[in-house]
Amino acid sequence: MAPVISFQDVSKVFGSGAGAVRAVDGVTLDIEAGEIFGVIGYSGAGKSTLVRLVNALETVTSGRLLVDGQDVTALGEGRLRRVRAGIGMVFQQFNLLNSRTVAGNVAYPLKVAGWPRERRAARVAELLDYVGIADKAKAYPRQLSGGQKQRVGIARALATSPRILLADEATSALDPDTTQDVLALLRRVNRELGVTVVVITHEMDVIRSIAHRVAVMEAGKVVEHGPVYDVFAAPRERATRRFVATTLKDRPTPEALDRLRHRHPGRIVTVAIRENGAGSGVDVTAALRAHGVDGTIVFGGITELDERPFGSLTLELTGSDAAISALIADLRGRTDVDDLGTAAVAGVRA
Ligand SMILES: Nc1ncnc2c1ncn2[C@@H]1O[C@H](COP(=O)(O)OP(=O)(O)OP(=O)(O)O)[C@@H](O)[C@H]1O
Ligand SMILES: [Mg+2]
Known part of the structure; x- marks a missing residue:
């Protein structure tokens, strides 16, 4: 048409x-x-x-x-x-x-x-x-x-x-x-x-x-x-x-990130949650398990858009550097991951 x-x-x-x-x-x-x-x-x-x-x-x-x-x-x-x-x-x-x-x-x-x-x-x-x-x-x-x-x-x-x-x-x-x-x-x-x-x-x-x-x-x-x-x-x-x-407030502001870093010394990443991506909180959990990495949810917000999952989770990852890098690479194959680094080595926002 x-x-x-x-x-x-x-x-x-x-x-x-x-x-x-x-x-x-x-x-x-x-x-x-x-x-x-x-x-x-x-x-x-x-x-x-x-x-x-x-x-x-x-x-x-x-x-x-x-x-x-x-x-x-x-x-x-x-x-x-x-x-x-x-x-x-x-x-x-x-x-x-x-x-x-x-x-x-x-x-x-x-x-x-x-x-x-x-x-x-x-x-x-x-x-x-x-x-x-x-x-x-x-x-x-x-x-x-x-x-x-x-x-x-x-x-x-x-x-x-x-x-x-x-x-x-x-x-x-x-x-x-x-x-x-x-x-x-x-x-x-x-x-x-x-x-x-x-x-x-x-x-x-x-x-x-x-x-x-x-x-x-x-x-x-x-x-x-x-x-x-x-x-x-x-x-x-x-x-x-x-x-x-503005609609979700799911990602930490720079100020909130500073506070998170004081409380959580490990590597902080934000994982976008969406359909056909990492999909759901459960898939993130499965990926953590597969790579032998521990994850603590420290920030986030997930809602629906067009009846489909939409939002992000911010996690503190703890484990070996190699395992964490492999996990991030794995998740990046399926969704957007912002590596916010650690307090010692602040990552670059993707
Ligand atoms: N009649 C006009 N003469 C000169 N400049 C204009 C005129 N109308 C709009 N502009 C300029 O064009 C640009 C876009 O204006 P426009 O009104 O389309 O924006 P907008 O996205 O609708 O903004 P808002 O959300 O504030 O309504 C602005 O820089 C504005 O100053
Ligand atoms: Mg206008």
Whole structure:
């Protein structure tokens, strides 16, 4: 199937000369119809710019960008408007019209699209029911909680039945429970309505909760992308590792490592736990036994990602140097092992 969004060596440069900012830098990426695609990155990475190119709120500086098979970099304003009509967008600050009721906000895009009044009313009722705030139709935005406001934002974005929904930090202003409720709604929109959802976030937990595939952005570039499990269970880039650390806190910080070294004089290693790797804590135990090495678990965290094991264990190894080296080599054949060395000979982080 053809991708619904295809970035082909896309760059976006703001300004020129010495002050030029390469907000998006040579991105090549396909987003498939029907998936939930996550884009994660720190502030300034270029995430918002990337999605704003999709609905042509910003123009591409170089490269090709296909949306629904149409090259938006080559379309005139009339055709662009048609492409935009197939794209809904939700925002961190909700962007609701405060002078209009909830129903008025949701009706707005229908009015712009020229729907007659009676059809508008029926569609608005249907949408408010779908997002679970039918009882708030006559309320004003200031009378709503953040979660309710975002439901209005989602209803408004879905009004004209778009095929693509872009969510830029849609849950960043919400508390953790409300975040999960809104993510559950986005998941329903994806599954029941077949809408392709692109979620922009700086929160690893958002990606973990709903995305099928993810791209990690840093300084305008996509530094890593693929299925969420593959990217986060075996991160290759430092930025990706940092995001994993925020969700799991499974690896000792440098300060925690110093404390561990005071308590544990032996060789300290961190073993990534993942499917098809060392697999589980049990496999690590078996490897220790096979090599005649003793291991004490001193730090760690294991959870599930995509219903598969994900995390790491940090162990203090004691035994002969040769046996420990053989054990590490053995484990490295199956998963990532960071050799943190001993207090006397600090190893190099892999
Ligand atoms: N209209 C603009 N004019 C000039 N520079 C811009 C403009 N929009 C964005 N930038 C710059 O482009 C870079 C990427 O910005 P962008 O908003 O895409 O990042 P982001 O990943 O969405 O960050 P955040 O997580 O803070 O929202 C930043 O350096 C930003 O200052
Ligand atoms: Mg942004």
